[in-house]
Amino acid sequence: MDNKRIIVALDVPEADAALALAARLDPKLCRVKVGKELFVAAGPAVVARLQERGFEVFLDLKFHDIPNTVAGACRAAAKLGVWMMNVHASGGAAMMRAARDAVAGVARPPLLIGVTILTSLADDELAQVGFAGGAADNVERLARLARASGLDGVVCSAEEAQALRRATGDDFVLVTPGIRLATDARGDQARVVTPREAVRLGSDYLVIGRPITGAADPAATLESIRVSLEKAPA
Secondary structure (H helix, E strand, O other), rough: OOOOOOOEEOOOOOOOHHHHOOOOOOOOOOOOEEHHHHHHHOOOHHHHHHHHOOOEEEEEEOOOOOOHHHHHHHHHHHHOOOOOOEEEEHOOOHHHHHHHHHHHOOOOEEEEEEEEOOOOOHHHHHOOOOOOOOOOHHHHHHHHHHHHHOOOOOOOOOOHHHHHHHOOOOOOEEEOOOOOOOOOOOOOOOOEEEEHHHHHHOOOOOEEEEHHOOOOOOHHHHHHHHHHHOOOOO
């Protein structure tokens, strides 16, 4: 298993803040996530600057459009040399296959991950936007579709990890946001777990933002989480 399971979410509004946070982290111990707000504010340059500092980047832009448009966006993102990127699985099989073909054309293709159901959505909200059934049913359905479409894995809550392992196999990557420490508030996430619990349930990579970036000593918090994961039961 990859020894850099932690992906630190640099969910800040501008490049200087992101680079200041990154300067307090060790790229040998974690990867970093660049999301929509930071990418819109700072553009591809912030990805390059993080890579220059030794970080592998998860570009979290969640593409969702017609297949040709998503393919073009994924091709451009892959050329940035990112380690991981994502698309919405609800865009459908044709869109996901187009994304997969697009990233396959670069020398070192990134991991291509499908977003299933956003962790901020509770079951009643899913019904409001037209999904039949609860989060778990929809996550599994979309994960199966992502696997069949050639994606490397999905973003999901750790609560669904065990079911997804059974549905998609051990070689399908599970990326879990909504990670909180035991003492943290839930924030805007409806479905959350602690790092050790996420690993126990089968998550491969943990996206952790505020518990690390909002800590007085981000490096110490990262190290504490990393050590706790080494002790997590298999």
